[in-house]
Amino acid sequence: MNDHSxxxxxxxxxxxxxxxxxxxxxxxxxxxxxxxxxxYHHSQVSKIAKEAGVADGTIYLYFKNKEDILVxxxxxxxxxxxxxxxxxxxxxxxxxxxxxxLITMHLMQLQKDHSLAIxxxxxxxxxxxELRNRINEVLKGYLKLIDTIILLGxxxxxxxxxxxxxxxxQMIFGTIDEVxxxxxxxxHKYDLVQLCEPVHTMLLNAMRRS
Amino acid sequence: MNDHSxxxxxxxxxxxxxxxxxxxxxxxxxxxxxxxxxxYHHSQVSKIAKEAGVADGTIYLYFKNKEDILVxxxxxxxxxxxxxxxxxxxxxxxxxxxxxxLITMHLMQLQKDHSLAIxxxxxxxxxxxELRNRINEVLKGYLKLIDTIILLGxxxxxxxxxxxxxxxxQMIFGTIDEVxxxxxxxxHKYDLVQLCEPVHTMLLNAMRRS
Amino acid sequence: MNDHSxxxxxxxxxxxxxxxxxxxxxxxxxxxxxxxxxxYHHSQVSKIAKEAGVADGTIYLYFKNKEDILVxxxxxxxxxxxxxxxxxxxxxxxxxxxxxxLITMHLMQLQKDHSLAIxxxxxxxxxxxELRNRINEVLKGYLKLIDTIILLGxxxxxxxxxxxxxxxxQMIFGTIDEVxxxxxxxxHKYDLVQLCEPVHTMLLNAMRRS
Amino acid sequence: MNDHSxxxxxxxxxxxxxxxxxxxxxxxxxxxxxxxxxxYHHSQVSKIAKEAGVADGTIYLYFKNKEDILVxxxxxxxxxxxxxxxxxxxxxxxxxxxxxxLITMHLMQLQKDHSLAIxxxxxxxxxxxELRNRINEVLKGYLKLIDTIILLGxxxxxxxxxxxxxxxxQMIFGTIDEVxxxxxxxxHKYDLVQLCEPVHTMLLNAMRRS
DNA sequence: CATGAATGAGACTTCATTCAT
DNA sequence: TATGAATGAAGTCTCATTCAT
Numbered sequence: 001m002n003d004h005s006x007x008x009x010x011x012x013x014x015x016x017x018x019x020x021x022x023x024x025x026x027x028x029x030x031x032x033x034x035x036x037x038x039x040y041h042h043s044q045v046s047k048i049a050k051e052a053g054v055a056d057g058t059i060y061l062y063f064k065n066k067e068d069i070l071v072x073x074x075x076x077x078x079x080x081x082x083x084x085x086x087x088x089x090x091x092x093x094x095x096x097x098x099x100x101x102l103i104t105m106h107l108m109q110l111q112k113d114h115s116l117a118i119x120x121x122x123x124x125x126x127x128x129x130e131l132r133n134r135i136n137e138v139l140k141g142y143l144k145l146i147d148t149i150i151l152l153g154x155x156x157x158x159x160x161x162x163x164x165x166x167x168x169x170q171m172i173f174g175t176i177d178e179v180x181x182x183x184x185x186x187x188h189k190y191d192l193v194q195l196c197e198p199v200h201t202m203l204l205n206a207m208r209r210s
Numbered sequence: 211m212n213d214h215s216x217x218x219x220x221x222x223x224x225x226x227x228x229x230x231x232x233x234x235x236x237x238x239x240x241x242x243x244x245x246x247x248x249x250y251h252h253s254q255v256s257k258i259a260k261e262a263g264v265a266d267g268t269i270y271l272y273f274k275n276k277e278d279i280l281v282x283x284x285x286x287x288x289x290x291x292x293x294x295x296x297x298x299x300x301x302x303x304x305x306x307x308x309x310x311x312l313i314t315m316h317l318m319q320l321q322k323d324h325s326l327a328i329x330x331x332x333x334x335x336x337x338x339x340e341l342r343n344r345i346n347e348v349l350k351g352y353l354k355l356i357d358t359i360i361l362l363g364x365x366x367x368x369x370x371x372x373x374x375x376x377x378x379x380q381m382i383f384g385t386i387d388e389v390x391x392x393x394x395x396x397x398h399k400y401d402l403v404q405l406c407e408p409v410h411t412m413l414l415n416a417m418r419r420s
Numbered sequence: 421m422n423d424h425s426x427x428x429x430x431x432x433x434x435x436x437x438x439x440x441x442x443x444x445x446x447x448x449x450x451x452x453x454x455x456x457x458x459x460y461h462h463s464q465v466s467k468i469a470k471e472a473g474v475a476d477g478t479i480y481l482y483f484k485n486k487e488d489i490l491v492x493x494x495x496x497x498x499x500x501x502x503x504x505x506x507x508x509x510x511x512x513x514x515x516x517x518x519x520x521x522l523i524t525m526h527l528m529q530l531q532k533d534h535s536l537a538i539x540x541x542x543x544x545x546x547x548x549x550e551l552r553n554r555i556n557e558v559l560k561g562y563l564k565l566i567d568t569i570i571l572l573g574x575x576x577x578x579x580x581x582x583x584x585x586x587x588x589x590q591m592i593f594g595t596i597d598e599v600x601x602x603x604x605x606x607x608h609k610y611d612l613v614q615l616c617e618p619v620h621t622m623l624l625n626a627m628r629r630s
Numbered sequence: 631m632n633d634h635s636x637x638x639x640x641x642x643x644x645x646x647x648x649x650x651x652x653x654x655x656x657x658x659x660x661x662x663x664x665x666x667x668x669x670y671h672h673s674q675v676s677k678i679a680k681e682a683g684v685a686d687g688t689i690y691l692y693f694k695n696k697e698d699i700l701v702x703x704x705x706x707x708x709x710x711x712x713x714x715x716x717x718x719x720x721x722x723x724x725x726x727x728x729x730x731x732l733i734t735m736h737l738m739q740l741q742k743d744h745s746l747a748i749x750x751x752x753x754x755x756x757x758x759x760e761l762r763n764r765i766n767e768v769l770k771g772y773l774k775l776i777d778t779i780i781l782l783g784x785x786x787x788x789x790x791x792x793x794x795x796x797x798x799x800q801m802i803f804g805t806i807d808e809v810x811x812x813x814x815x816x817x818h819k820y821d822l823v824q825l826c827e828p829v830h831t832m833l834l835n836a837m838r839r840s
Numbered sequence: 841c842a843t844g845a846a847t848g849a850g851a852c853t854t855c856a857t858t859c860a861t
Numbered sequence: 862t863a864t865g866a867a868t869g870a871a872g873t874c875t876c877a878t879t880c881a882t
Binding site: 039040041070112122125126127128129132133136163164166167168170171173174175176177180182185195199202203205206207208210 | 232249251252268325332335336337338339342346373374376377378379381383384386387388389392395405408409412415416417420
């Protein structure tokens, strides 16, 4: 995740400013805040610029276009997200524990940042197909992480050996994602993290060698 | 579902034509086709009207506005969808079989109608929050169906008695939904219905009394 | 006023129903009510038809188009208006009394019918120039009535002999019209008819031989 | 009037560009010309923009919406109008002369700008009630000017002491307004300013202490 | 690097009028 | 005569992006 160089845009006419500097981060954070507050369709570039404390035109020194803000936002946040999970997973060898860590980290990070949760679960999905494909590209890193756990579980004999990896991954991701989305739509009324344990148990049951 | 007499809509300033008749259905079907083909944001009312073989203005005799086409589309299709599943479920008493029927019907109906699958899995989710809330309202009927199966399974001693119904429902729906979405994004390259069995098995394992 | 045959439309392709019958009057009265209530720009043909208790299409059996309803309305009401004033004027020979009758009848008739007052003073003036020209055509009958009084007053030596008839007529009409418009815009809060006397006095002063 | 600092408009969601600068005036002037030429209902924003030599969207940097162009137009022109009259009135102490100045300025300014005359006498009155209320708000300044003259005339013993100020004001304004409207509807065929004297005389006669 | 005024394409919806019944 | 479902033209406004300063 840390060096899939989609960061530069080779072959395009214009060169963007180095994706560094405080302005870049300011704009990303402003975007999350504005989109969470106003919804995707009411988040004009000018509103994000204002929130970030820069001029409208400045946005275009750091991002190719509006869509690029969204993808970058997702890349940036998801990158850190995956990285943290990877770090935590590395320190644990038990398959069951690894799965619990994955679930817990996923729920925890989104519970910690309500704005980000709204953006990832609801607003970002309102984007067009093309953008969604690019987002899926970023998501792949996370899905690979899940695959790794599944494969390791099978290899270690913890999970059934005839598990279909794709379906299993879809079950794990689909379940967690639905749990989070419901929590967001219910306006974060209940504690999300305490759902880790039952979700973990059910998923394990679904996969465990009987 | 076949005679919910919404023929008049008292309380609104304008009265819509009867929500029946061939034009109504023509427009709904045209909308599914056009949206699946062009994407939500490139599906102008005029395009839908043309595809339906009616004048632009005629749309507004049957639907309050563009958004209303979407909600109606979902209500109409989802209504039939739920009805069919209910009918099939009624003829079967085994819990395991009921769950298989639910999964199979879900996957089958969407595999049968690629356009509808694209619309429900991708395009309809691009709508704004308000519209999504109305869609969720319709979805509730389906989720209740799932709940019924879960509760019955617990009652019959087939499922664990300490299952959290909400989380279980989110697992079932989240898994199936993710399976379908992935299939749509992979452009229907593989057979969806043959995934019924493994999905069924995994979900059963997750819930079954050990 | 009673036989200026603008009633038929010679040379046009379609023949309108005879401008008689209760439907014709129903539509005119419905138009006055609807326009007074909703304003000119929110008075759709369908709304007028509904208020009149006829189908939209029926309107077009009695009127050439929407504009024709308005002109007819004005012709109809103004015709009766002028006729009544003429009748009253005939029974009085004094110039001063004639002027008082004119003013009084004008104010009285509009005070009696608030809806009509709103339509003539405010709503009908929102129409386009072409329509306004046709309305002015109808108004000419009234203005001629005023001219008659002025000329008679000069002839009889009651008014100054060097009065400019056009300007004098504009003063009389402009004053009364402004008085009524103000009363309508103040939402008929005060009694209109009691203004007859002071208006009469001032107008007489303006014209009277010193 | 030349420095009413409406530069910001706090409280609105969007901030309009400064209501100054050449573009603002260009648009106002273009609007007068286009509306006088084509009539209110055929004066699309795009037509005004073209005449002003700016892009359609630029209009909305200076005006809230189309209606706002009209109100601003009236405010702007009427503001200067009143200001000029006030200046002229200040240099004259005789009541009779003051009244003559008012009438003369009124007729002169409209005779000088045929387009503006068409817009104020005909087109601006086609607007809806809400807009007309805003226009009346502006008009109040002018009516107060008239009131001042009336009150001063009474005080000085030039006018009758029992004059009803409201009716007198309505007579003065109604007369002048009708004179101008007639002139506009007759397509400026005759000289308007030469009517000052007879109008002045008649109005004086109506008010003067006998 | 930064600004922000200016651009202009693009679409939803209304409503007067028609015409087959 | 009467109906009312169907028509389709037409216009306001938004907002991502640019570029002169």
